[in-house]
Amino acid sequence: MPSSHRPLVAVLSMLLLLPFSARAGERPARIVIDPGHGGVKEGAKGPGELREKEVALQIAQRVRSRLEAAGGDVYLTRERDAQVSLTERVSLTNDHGADLFISIHANSMPTKRMRERTEGIETYFLSANASGDDARAVADRENAEAPVSRAARGDSTLAFILQDLVRTEAHADSSRLAYSIHPRLIRGTRAADRGVQQAPFFVLSGVECPAVLVEVGYISHPQEGAKLGRAEYQEKLAEAIADGVLAFLKETRRRDATREPQVAGPVLP
Structure with a gap:
């Protein structure tokens, strides 16, 4: 295909996937992108001066651009190199009435031998058990910035139970979102596939919408870390994440449109 036609094809592909912006009577999907860390919380370190907080923000900005181009209403939990607590990230997401939440991070290993050997992409959704x-x-590692207890968040036991009931369906959809994004990341980057996994991430536990955390690669790996700092590789990651989000939203809207209204029936003896 001539290179001059590729931008047009890309735009048309995005339009065909529009599940949330152009339908009468529907508001655009609200999507919160969470660049991990920030400020004095630098996250993991990569080759040279590369830091996780910078890579996460750059990729988040690229994802936002793609989703906004498709008609989404997109927010970042931080717009610059600033420290934002995990509790603030959760509150911002819920205050915006978000339909989706994607937290972006880069992974690392502690020893030289492990840094040289360990690479690849992982996508997580919330579970009490890893x-x-x-x-x-x-x-x-990612929860190191979290409050030390639920009491530190100001949650009562009753409030936590009620919130948990609200999140039940969102949690089920979180796994679908993870499986929509992850294969596209692997295909788009040809990175090592470390799979869709589950773990008790604090930043996912309080969000009242489908939510995933993407570890876009090992910034501590000599080759993969260097890739994560490059604009062209970040674009591949952003394209895959955005495509996964669009596909998930399209399928979810189709599913919700075909649901029969739930009507309470009589209580049988």
Whole structure:
């Protein structure tokens, strides 16, 4: 295909996937993109001066551009290199009445040998139990900035139970969102596939909409870390994430449109 036609094809492809912007009587989907860390919380370190907080923000901005071009109403939890607490990120998402939440991070390993050997992309959704020791370790690292207890968030036991009921369907859809985004990330980047996993991430636990956390690669790996700092590779990641979101929203709107209204019936003895 001539290169001059590719931008047009890309635009047409996005229009065909529009599930949320152009239909009469429907508001655009509200999507919150969460660039991990920020400010003094630099996150993981990569080659040279590369830092997770910078990579996460750059990719988040690229994802926003793509989703806004498709008609989405997109917010970032931080627009610049600023420190935003995990509690503030959750509150911002819920205050916006978000339909989707995507948190973007880069992974790392602690020892030189592990840094040289470990690479690849992982996509997470919330679970009380981690899907393995590695998933638990990732959650522990990302939760290091979280309040030390539920009391620190000001949650009562009753409020937590009520919120949990509200999140039930959102949690079920979170796994669908993860499986929509992850294969596209692997196809688009040809990175090592570390799978869709589950773990108890604080930033996912309070969000009242489908939510995933994407570890876009190991910034500590010599080659993959260098890629994460490059604009062309970040565009591949952003394109895959945006395409996964669009496909998920299209399928979800189709599903919700065919649901029969739920009407309460008589209580049988």
